[in-house]
Amino acid sequence: MTSKINIFATGVTGYIGGSVLARLLEHPDAGSFHVTALVRSEEKANKLKALGVNAVVGTHSELGLIKDLASEADVVIAMADADNIKVVHAILQGIKERHTKIGAPSILIHTVHVGVLADNAEGKHKTDIIYDDADPAQLELLPPTQLHRNVDLELLEADKEGYVKVYIIAPSTIYGIASNKLVDEGIQNPHSIQIPALIAASLDRGQGGMVGEGKNLWPNVEIAELADLYIKLLDAINSESFPGHGREGFYFGENGEHSLYEVGKAIAEALVELGKGKSTEPTPFTKEEIDKYFGGSAYLGSNSRCRGNRSRSIGWKPVKTTKDMLASIKPEVEALIKRNYKPQEGKL
Ligand SMILES: NC(=O)c1ccc[n+]([C@@H]2O[C@H](COP(=O)([O-])OP(=O)(O)OC[C@H]3O[C@@H](n4cnc5c(N)ncnc54)[C@H](OP(=O)(O)O)[C@@H]3O)[C@@H](O)[C@H]2O)c1
Incomplete structure (x- = not known):
């Protein structure tokens, strides 16, 4: 049991989170994962338990619970709400407590949105500015007032402190009706936003x-291919191939x-x-x-506009x-x- 990787995931009944959890459950190394998920619905929690997931019923208002669950995880994958800063704080607090106890950093994979790059064109024109996830100096030019950026900045600061390795996945317009076991069982929302x-x-x-x-x-990025990006990143982290984290840890999900x-x-x-x-x-x-x-x-x-060059550098091939x-x-x-x-x- 002790050699298992404890993963705490949020948003697993959602479009992104369900697609990622479905892939985790069928991963060749699934036997070495112990997945805990925070879910709001008791009915869905029971269905998830039947699939071997340690589903805990709770909401984002239960910050103490979120902190505790994060403090027990080797890896936290946040896929519920890009912007809930209170939840981000609770996760970081839990991770910090764990670091104090065991002296090793945890992994946090947080989902944001390429909306962080958005301008105010109002449909009138295109732009020639294209952000590259492999160019941290360019990303650092994004003003703190950009949508979602407040969350990025706090996460980057936490990574700098050393108690957590932060990886930020920024999907673009995700499309396609999700199709997997969790959709079949009525656990997951199959539609994008x-x-x-x-x-x-x-x-x-x-x-x-x-x-x-x-x-x-x-x-844009197709939903199953986006789920692949999370798995490729997790695999890269677990194989100790040291994918970039913190300021070098943005991973854009795009293909066209x-x-x-x-x-x-x-x-x-x-x-x-x-x-x-x-x-x-x-x-x-x-x-x-x-x-x-x-x-x-x-x-x-x-x-x-963006290019996921760092995402592709870890073997992601949409x-x-x-x-x-x-x-x-x-x-x-x-x-x-x-x-x-x-x-x-x-x-x-
Ligand atoms: N879809 C896209 O194109 C896209 C692209 C880039 C980034 N994102 C961002 O990624 C995040 C997830 O997107 P999604 O498309 O997967 O959305 P979604 O299908 O609506 O899923 C949201 C998930 O978060 C959970 N959740 C929401 N509020 C909660 C609360 N107060 N307490 C506990 N759980 C809560 C939902 O649980 P319930 O099932 O109980 O509602 C669900 O599991 C969002 O922040 C979104 O902006 C989405």
């Missing part, structure tokens, strides 16, 4: 939409990029084909629609491209219509 939000808004207005002219660019127009167009076409849309050309969301569907934020009209992302849209629209999926303001 950004494209479903655009689809839900478009269904509601009966027309594919975009922010401004949709000229802004974002990268798209303009918002392209996504709006694919949604508009799918809606027309399914008898739910007026035209195959996306139209700009009005101010009222941006208020109604996206809480007044033009975030979807931002640019966020093959799905923007063409696959665009092809995923019609099945996503069909699935969301079946689920009667409504705009969920505040989720972006």
Whole structure:
């Protein structure tokens, strides 16, 4: 038992976390992992226990519990909420306590978002600024006021102190309906956030939409391939090949990029084909629609361009491209219509 690697994971009933946990459970070394997961639903906790996961029922409000669970883990994988700084503090506190006891640093893999790179283009133009995860000096130029950046900065500071090795995975627009054992068992949310939000808004207005002219660019990554990135990183850490951490520990999840127009167009076409849309050309969301569907934020009209060179340096080899992302849209629209999926303001 003592040689097992204790992994504490959050967000495992979610789109990212479930996809990663499913991969951990079928990992060739699964027998050497002892996975503890914090989940809100008792029913899902019981299903996870049946799969061999030590599921603990609790929420992000239970900071003492989170601290204790982090203090018992060799590896913490945070996949629930990029921005909950109180949870980050509780995890770091638990890790620090463990360090005081055993004198060795723990591993923290934290999920953020390439939204940290976002500008305020409002769909009017693209940018030529492309961030490289293998270029820490460039990333250090990001102002502390950028979205999610407050969390990054605290994590980087903790890594510098030496009691934790911090690895930050920043996925881009994740796409595709997750398909794995946890989805089959009704444990995991199979849908992403950004494209479903655009689809839900478009269904509601009966027309594919975009922010401004949709000229802004974002990268994309397929969900199973993103889960691979977490596994490749964990494997690299466990094999002691010393992947970069701290300021050298950003791992972007991307393989290709798209303009918002392209996504709006694919949604508009799918809606027309399914008898739910007026035209195959996306139209700009009005101010009222941006208020109604996206809480007044033009975030979807931002640019966020990056290259995952560090991610690829640890052997991550995504093959799905923007063409696959665009092809995923019609099945996503069909699935969301079946689920009667409504705009969920505040989720972006
Ligand atoms: N999807 C994307 O394209 C994308 C891209 C980059 C980064 N991200 C970021 O990654 C994170 C996870 O995204 P996701 O797409 O996996 O979202 P998701 O499917 O909504 O999953 C969120 C997970 O967090 C759990 N959670 C939420 N609030 C909680 C609370 N108060 N206490 C305990 N657990 C809580 C949820 O539990 P329940 O099942 O109980 O709700 C679920 O397991 C978010 O911060 C998101 O911004 C997402």
